[in-house]
Amino acid sequence: MLQHAITFNHVSFEINQMNLLKNISGTFYKGHITTLIGPSGAGKTTLLKMCNGLISASQGQIMIEQEQIERIEPTVLRRRVGIALQSAPLLKNSVYENLALPRKLQEQKLSKEEALSFLQAVGLGANFLMREAADLSGGQKQKLSIARTLVNQSEVLLLDEITSALDPKSVREIEDLVVQLNEKYGVTIIWITHNIEQAKKLGHFTWMLKEGQLIEAAATDALFQSENPVVQSFIQREVAL
Amino acid sequence: MTYASLSLTLLFVLIPLALSKTLKLGLERDTMIATVRSVVQLLAVGYILNFVFASESVLYMLLMISLMIVAATLNVRKKGKNIPGITWKLVVTLLSIEAVIMSVLLGLQIMPATANFIIPISGMMIGNSMVLCILFLNRFQSEIAANEHTIELILSLGGTPKQAIHQQLMDSIKASMIPTIESQKTIGLVQLPGIMSGQIIGGANPIEAVQFQILIIFALLTCATLSSIILGFLVYPTLFNERMQKIVD
Numbered sequence: 156m157l158q159h160a161i162t163f164n165h166v167s168f169e170i171n172q173m174n175l176l177k178n179i180s181g182t183f184y185k186g187h188i189t190t191l192i193g194p195s196g197a198g199k200t201t202l203l204k205m206c207n208g209l210i211s212a213s214q215g216q217i218m219i220e221q222e223q224i225e226r227i228e229p230t231v232l233r234r235r236v237g238i239a240l241q242s243a244p245l246l247k248n249s250v251y252e253n254l255a256l257p258r259k260l261q262e263q264k265l266s267k268e269e270a271l272s273f274l275q276a277v278g279l280g281a282n283f284l285m286r287e288a289a290d291l292s293g294g295q296k297q298k299l300s301i302a303r304t305l306v307n308q309s310e311v312l313l314l315d316e317i318t319s320a321l322d323p324k325s326v327r328e329i330e331d332l333v334v335q336l337n338e339k340y341g342v343t344i345i346w347i348t349h350n351i352e353q354a355k356k357l358g359h360f361t362w363m364l365k366e367g368q369l370i371e372a373a374a375t376d377a378l379f380q381s382e383n384p385v386v387q388s389f390i391q392r393e394v395a396l
Numbered sequence: 397m398t399y400a401s402l403s404l405t406l407l408f409v410l411i412p413l414a415l416s417k418t419l420k421l422g423l424e425r426d427t428m429i430a431t432v433r434s435v436v437q438l439l440a441v442g443y444i445l446n447f448v449f450a451s452e453s454v455l456y457m458l459l460m461i462s463l464m465i466v467a468a469t470l471n472v473r474k475k476g477k478n479i480p481g482i483t484w485k486l487v488v489t490l491l492s493i494e495a496v497i498m499s500v501l502l503g504l505q506i507m508p509a510t511a512n513f514i515i516p517i518s519g520m521m522i523g524n525s526m527v528l529c530i531l532f533l534n535r536f537q538s539e540i541a542a543n544e545h546t547i548e549l550i551l552s553l554g555g556t557p558k559q560a561i562h563q564q565l566m567d568s569i570k571a572s573m574i575p576t577i578e579s580q581k582t583i584g585l586v587q588l589p590g591i592m593s594g595q596i597i598g599g600a601n602p603i604e605a606v607q608f609q610i611l612i613i614f615a616l617l618t619c620a621t622l623s624s625i626i627l628g629f630l631v632y633p634t635l636f637n638e639r640m641q642k643i644v645d
């Protein structure tokens with residue numbers, strides 16, 4: 156039996172009279188990886204930010220397990236449902252200070268050992284700990300941002316294009332890490348990616364969004380074999396690139 | 397001074413007008429407006445003060461202070477159009493400053509409780525507060541715009557609005573206080589402060605004038621510190637909604 160982690164019921168999102176999301180209904184299943192694909196500007200990031208309450212639906216309802224999202228205290232919700240933001244913003248401070256931020260917000264400390272283990276998880280060595288975050292390369296920044304998202308040990312992880320700046324080897328390492336988090340700790344994953352192979356390889360389920368609409372949501376294999384021409388033309392164009 | 401001799405000072409207006417015209421600076425219109433406004437406003441204030449002092453009425457004095465606060469609020473409000481409730485936040489800030497400064501000065505009997513002391517000092521404090529509020533709002537808004545991503549990051553990790561905006565708030569409070577502190581370091585070395593010059597020209601003993609000026613400097617320091625802190629703490633919560641989301645403008 157599939158359990159619901161996050162459910163959307165007729166969710167729309169409007170800003171400045173623009174409909175960024177239109178009547179989205181669907182379920183992200185607990186303990187599974189759902190990949191989210193679709194062209195630029197489709198509304199993927201917008202949908203992801205709704206899952207941890209960074210923005211609220213204009214219409215419709217979002218449920219976290221059985222609870223209405225508005226009933227959950229925002230700080231609690233955002234720790235339960237963690238996000239690695241697409242912009243991977245870093246504090247102008249050391250790598251350690253960046254890693255310790257989630258704890259600091261709860262007036263707790265992050266030990267050096269813990270910090271090192273989070274760095275190791277994303278493939279960054281111990282020598283990075285005291286470096287300035289601003290001096291890291293694009294890929295290293297992205298890894299640090301992922302590591303920092305892990306610190307809250309959320310039950311759901313929202314990943315917004317977290318491998319876009321990485322070399323192929325690093326991409327594989329991060330993919331392995333996410334799969335491991337999912338398999339070993341049962342973390343529910345919602346993963347936005349522009350890499351169609353990644354979406355296919357790692358997803359149990361896949362959603363395709365376009366122009367604010369959910370075109371199709373299905374088991375990954377089924378979606379990739381979908382007869383829907385919009386889905387097919389998107390996949391073929393992405394693969395051709 | 398007679399009005400005849402005062403009118404000769406219009407020469408000081410003709411110089412910039414002539415230069416603006418020859419150099420095509422295009423400032424003639426603004427210079428004229430500034431000249432007319434300053435003459436009208438100052439003369440009006442002079443006559444009003446004359447009347448208020450003569451009447452010895454507390455009510456008129458309070459009315460005058462209220463007018464200053466209203467004028468200052470209307471002036472600053474434009475700088476924070478996107479901030480909900482900015483008007484009453486400014487009124488509360490300016491009222492608090494006035495209350496604190498006057499409680500100390502009058503409560504400890506540092507200064508006589510008469511209109512000729514209370515009104516000019518109130519004017520200086522409120523005016524100074526006004527400038528500080530403008531500095532603070534400008535800085536705070538640009539700090540927030542430059543750090544959108546960091547603010548969102550802290551919220552996304554489960555931080556509160558206060559935690560998310562703490563750095564920008566503190567930086568802006570500090571930045572708006574610095575000019576007051578810096579200018580006080582060199583005070584008297586180059587330029588004699590206006591009120592002191594005024595008293596000396598008016599024939600007061602320079603030492604007495606200096607004592608009075610020191611009182612004002614200290615009061616302005618409190619004024620500078622309090623203005624941006626009070627306004628900052630009133631403003632930041634309204635930038636977020638009850639779901640701890642940053643309100644986009």
Ligand SMILES: Nc1ncnc2c1ncn2[C@@H]1O[C@H](COP(=O)(O)OP(=O)(O)OP(=O)(O)O)[C@@H](O)[C@H]1O
Pocket residue numbers: 170171173175193194195196197198199200201202241644
């Ligand atoms: N705060 C906002 N105000 C106005 N428009 C917005 C806002 N946020 C997003 N948009 C618009 O909404 C649309 C969807 O944005 P979103 O970031 O969700 O797309 P996306 O699918 O994540 O795209 P990408 O793959 O390029 O990251 C875009 O057209 C974007 O310009």
Ligand SMILES: [Mg+2]
Pocket residue numbers: 199200201241315
């Ligand atoms: Mg996006």
